[in-house]
Amino acid sequence: MPVMLSPPHAHGGDSIRMTMLTVILALLPATAISVYLFGWLAVLLIVTCMGTALLTEALCLKWMKRPLSTLLDNSAALTGLFLALTLPAAVPWWMAVLASVFAIVLGKQIYGGLGYNIFNPALSARIILLISFPLHMTTWIMPMSAVEPALNLYDFSLCLSFFLVGPDALKVGFDAISMASPLGYVKTEATLGVPVSEALNAYNYSYLNAFLGFEAGSIGETSALALLIGGIFLLARHTITWHIPFSYIATVLLLAGLFNALYPEQFTPPLFHLFAGGLILCAFFMATDPVSSPVTPLGQIVFGIGCGVLTWSIRSFGGYPEGAMFAVLLMNCAVPLIDHYFRPRVYGYKSGGRS
Amino acid sequence: MPAMLRKLAQRLGMLQHSFAGGVHPEMFKVTAGLPIEVAPIAPVHILPMKQHIGEACSPLVKVGDRVLRGQKIAKSEGYLSVPVHAPTSGRVVRIEEHAIPHPSGMGLPCIFVESDGLDEVDESLEPMADWREINPAILRERVRMCGLAGLGGAVFPTFIKLIQDKRFPIETLVLNGIECEPWLTNDHRMMLENPDDILSGMAIVMHMVGAKSGIIAIEDNKPDAATAMREALSRASDMENVRVVVLPTRYPQGSEKQLIYSLTGKEVAAGRLPMHIGVVCQNVGTSKAVHDAVMLGRTLTERLVTVSGDACDNPATMSVRLGMPVRTLFAQRGLDDLSGLHLLHGGPMMGERLKNVDVPVIKSTTGLLAMSNATMQQAHTEEQPCIRCGHCSEACPVHLVPNLLADACRSDQFDKAENYHLFDCIECGSCSYVCPSNIPLVHYFRYGKGQIAQTRREQIFAEASRKRSEARDARIEAEKAEKAARRSRVRQEHAPVKTGETVEPEAKDATQEKS
Numbered sequence: 001m002p003v004m005l006s007p008p009h010a011h012g013g014d015s016i017r018m019t020m021l022t023v024i025l026a027l028l029p030a031t032a033i034s035v036y037l038f039g040w041l042a043v044l045l046i047v048t049c050m051g052t053a054l055l056t057e058a059l060c061l062k063w064m065k066r067p068l069s070t071l072l073d074n075s076a077a078l079t080g081l082f083l084a085l086t087l088p089a090a091v092p093w094w095m096a097v098l099a100s101v102f103a104i105v106l107g108k109q110i111y112g113g114l115g116y117n118i119f120n121p122a123l124s125a126r127i128i129l130l131i132s133f134p135l136h137m138t139t140w141i142m143p144m145s146a147v148e149p150a151l152n153l154y155d156f157s158l159c160l161s162f163f164l165v166g167p168d169a170l171k172v173g174f175d176a177i178s179m180a181s182p183l184g185y186v187k188t189e190a191t192l193g194v195p196v197s198e199a200l201n202a203y204n205y206s207y208l209n210a211f212l213g214f215e216a217g218s219i220g221e222t223s224a225l226a227l228l229i230g231g232i233f234l235l236a237r238h239t240i241t242w243h244i245p246f247s248y249i250a251t252v253l254l255l256a257g258l259f260n261a262l263y264p265e266q267f268t269p270p271l272f273h274l275f276a277g278g279l280i281l282c283a284f285f286m287a288t289d290p291v292s293s294p295v296t297p298l299g300q301i302v303f304g305i306g307c308g309v310l311t312w313s314i315r316s317f318g319g320y321p322e323g324a325m326f327a328v329l330l331m332n333c334a335v336p337l338i339d340h341y342f343r344p345r346v347y348g349y350k351s352g353g354r355s
Numbered sequence: 356m357p358a359m360l361r362k363l364a365q366r367l368g369m370l371q372h373s374f375a376g377g378v379h380p381e382m383f384k385v386t387a388g389l390p391i392e393v394a395p396i397a398p399v400h401i402l403p404m405k406q407h408i409g410e411a412c413s414p415l416v417k418v419g420d421r422v423l424r425g426q427k428i429a430k431s432e433g434y435l436s437v438p439v440h441a442p443t444s445g446r447v448v449r450i451e452e453h454a455i456p457h458p459s460g461m462g463l464p465c466i467f468v469e470s471d472g473l474d475e476v477d478e479s480l481e482p483m484a485d486w487r488e489i490n491p492a493i494l495r496e497r498v499r500m501c502g503l504a505g506l507g508g509a510v511f512p513t514f515i516k517l518i519q520d521k522r523f524p525i526e527t528l529v530l531n532g533i534e535c536e537p538w539l540t541n542d543h544r545m546m547l548e549n550p551d552d553i554l555s556g557m558a559i560v561m562h563m564v565g566a567k568s569g570i571i572a573i574e575d576n577k578p579d580a581a582t583a584m585r586e587a588l589s590r591a592s593d594m595e596n597v598r599v600v601v602l603p604t605r606y607p608q609g610s611e612k613q614l615i616y617s618l619t620g621k622e623v624a625a626g627r628l629p630m631h632i633g634v635v636c637q638n639v640g641t642s643k644a645v646h647d648a649v650m651l652g653r654t655l656t657e658r659l660v661t662v663s664g665d666a667c668d669n670p671a672t673m674s675v676r677l678g679m680p681v682r683t684l685f686a687q688r689g690l691d692d693l694s695g696l697h698l699l700h701g702g703p704m705m706g707e708r709l710k711n712v713d714v715p716v717i718k719s720t721t722g723l724l725a726m727s728n729a730t731m732q733q734a735h736t737e738e739q740p741c742i743r744c745g746h747c748s749e750a751c752p753v754h755l756v757p758n759l760l761a762d763a764c765r766s767d768q769f770d771k772a773e774n775y776h777l778f779d780c781i782e783c784g785s786c787s788y789v790c791p792s793n794i795p796l797v798h799y800f801r802y803g804k805g806q807i808a809q810t811r812r813e814q815i816f817a818e819a820s821r822k823r824s825e826a827r828d829a830r831i832e833a834e835k836a837e838k839a840a841r842r843s844r845v846r847q848e849h850a851p852v853k854t855g856e857t858v859e860p861e862a863k864d865a866t867q868e869k870s
Contacts, residue, residue, distance in 0.1 A: 005708050005710075006795050007705050007707060007782075008703060008704045008705070008784030008788050008797065009706065009735070010381075010537065011733065011734040011736075011790075012788050014746070014789060014790070014791035016742055016791050016792055018791070113740065115741050116740065290743050291742050292743075293743070294745075295758060296745065296748050339756070343756050343759075344748070344754040344756070346625070346754050346755060346779055347753040347779065348612070348753075
């Protein structure tokens with residue numbers, strides 16, 4: 001029994017395990033929709049990522065002679081699930097495995113394990129993959145299209161061969177099943193000088209489809225609706241606070257709204273930013289990752305604004321069509337600084353620390 | 356946004372002020388509905404020479420002396436100190452060091468009074484029923500000599516809070532009936548059973564400090580107490596400026612500075628006292644004690660103690676004579692065998708675990724809780740790594756960043772810890788209570804405070820010895836110089852006869868140097 005001489009002798013009952021489990025529960029709507037949209041491919045991807053993450057974590061713990069019971073804190077499982085949801089349905093198995101190992105080893109354990117990582121493990125692994133295998137990571141499968149998402153045995157064998165061997169196994173051309181995400185399409189068109197509205201028309205873009213999730217993208221990112229449900233659940237359970245998601249999304253909407261109003265043909269409208277890509281996933285789940293985000297409410301607002309500015313900037317001016325994940329990772333670097341400079345005013349002191 | 360909206364609403368006067376942070380622990384006020392029981396007198400009462408903040412007292416009696424209830428048996432020597440009185444009549448049997456309720460398990464000189472069962476009262480103090488005519492300074496001296504210290508648990512000598520300072524006129528007296536610690540029900544029962552005495556004490560205190568208005572603050576989980584106090588107010592004469600304010604139940608609402616913010620929206624600046632913004636706070640129990648001291652001439656020889664806890668099947672709020680051994684008191688409630696239980700002195704949030712059950716009830720004993728092993732284990736599970744969730748910052752009523760502060764303390768970065776306002780921590784335990792990683796944050800803060808205090812003491816000591824050694828060197832130097840001067844004087848006196856020529860050039864040199 002640990003030393004218990006020091007008060008308080010009461011505890012609210014919160015635990016890491018429950019916190020992580022709550023986030024996993026909050027991701028269930030998005031997970032369910034990804035399975036609905038991408039069928040067995042999503043199932044295979046999620047199982048592979050979670051399994052590999054847990055196994056890697058177990059090996060790391062064993063190697064470092066730490067208790068294996070640490071696995072029960074659910075953090076490795078959550079990292080695996082996060083990672084799977086940020087990957088395109090078309091990635092081959094070895095890439096999913098590699099990413100999961102990266103996430104646990106390079107994203108987390110190398111820093112000293114849970115609580116010590118500077119970056120969100122899933123996001124850093126995803127970025128490593130994006131930089132290493134840009135083609136695979138930007139090859140999107142149209143939801144509910146080429147590979148039928150029905151969960152039957154025939155499709156399972158099809159998907160399994162797709163997952164294990166690659167698109168060749170299906171004897172269909174890559175072009176037939178792959179397509180650009182809205183963000184990528186508009187970006188490419190913009191570099192050719194096509195105005196935003198024309199590009200959106202040509203893509204046959206629909207806000208409703210984007211909101212519900214019928215657009216190309218990473219399996220867990222497509223449905224804004226499912227992610228919002230999860231986000232609201234997290235807010236209601238007090239696992240996260242409003243500071244980061246609100247300031248993050250508001251900043252993106254403000255910037256996008258301002259520039260879209262001034263230059264409508266060069267900058268995409270705010271709602272497009274909201275539903276496209278990983279903004280909602282990042283705002284509610286990735287940026288709010290407690291370990292790699294600021295501690296104080298004020299710091300969290302600053303962090304959210306930073307993420308927002310970076311996301312919008314990278315999407316609008318950067319080389320990559322999607323900016324949310326880069327933005328969060330970049331802001332992760334600034335967290336120690338933010339924590340140091342944006343502490344709340346202590347009771348009895350005027351701002352600036354004078355009494 | 357809610358914070359900003361709340362602030363706006365407060366500005367518009369739509370909402371009551373409320374301190375930011377705090378937690379909602381489960382209250383377990385199982386004794387709230389039970390009337391106060393009077394504990395019998397123990398065979399031997401143990402009275403530590405220090406039951407308050409400040410310096411220890413020194414005994415006025417010797418072994419074998421007969422004492423009466425309320426008789427002063429130890430005199431206060433320091434400024435922040437109040438005397439100790441005999442809790443019942445009997446004989447002084449021992450004066451020796453004995454364990455007291457303190458986390459370190461340390462001992463202090465104690466006077467052991469063996470009861471003679473007669474409980475004869477020392478009636479040398481005259482009641483001062485006409486206190487309105489009496490100079491506040493005299494009343495204050497009465498409060499001091501009656502041994503009053505804050506009965507909310509902090510045991511700050513009461514008379515010090517009653518000093519009038521012309522530079523800081525007191526506007527408001529706040530009577531603290533919040534009692535936000537779980538389990539404890541002393542103030543609650545006191546307000547239900549003695550509202551008139553509390554009000555009478557309040558009137559006396561208002562007279563002493565010159566307060567124009569009064570607030571009785573009660574949490575909304577004690578509506579019956581608020582009703583009782585309101586009814587007593589309607590009975591009382593000339594207390595029109597006093598009102599009862601019901602505040603939302605939240606820990607640590609009863610903490611003085613948080614309470615003042617909740618009531619007035621004003622903050623007490625760091626390093627200052629409530630009186631500097633025209634407020635004085637007194638616990639309701641202390642107010643009753645003021646009434647007893649002034650109106651009845653009774654010294655502080657008893658207090659209310661909540662004897663409870665999840666391992667106590669027969670809990671009660673008890674009126675206990677000071678010096679009663681804790682073991683005897685638990686036995687009163689049917690807990691003869693205390694092995695395997697964890698005993699807390701005070702509430703679970705700020706109370707200390709008792710290492711020794713032979714300690715006595717003292718002026719700071721607000722509660723004695725017997726907790727089961729299972730409950731305590733649940734509250735103190737193994738520490739896990741901090742996941743930086745920020746719940747601790749949210750819960751901190753002083754607006755610190757506990758996890759960063761604990762990091763600094765744990766890694767002995769004390770400069771950083773002080774920069775992070777370590778010494779503004781009130782050790783309320785809200786941060787530890789909400790921490791999902793079960794990090795004993797308060798423990799780290801105490802460690803940090805202790806280490807810094809130790810370093811400061813060592814610095815002062817080093818400084819003193821440096822000065823001493825410098826003084827010694829200077830003295831030796833001076834002695835040497837004096838010796839040399841004497842020798843040269845002697846030489847001068849005797850030398851001119853023998854070696855007159857050699858002296859003159861030296862003198863010439865000296866004059867040349869001067870010019």
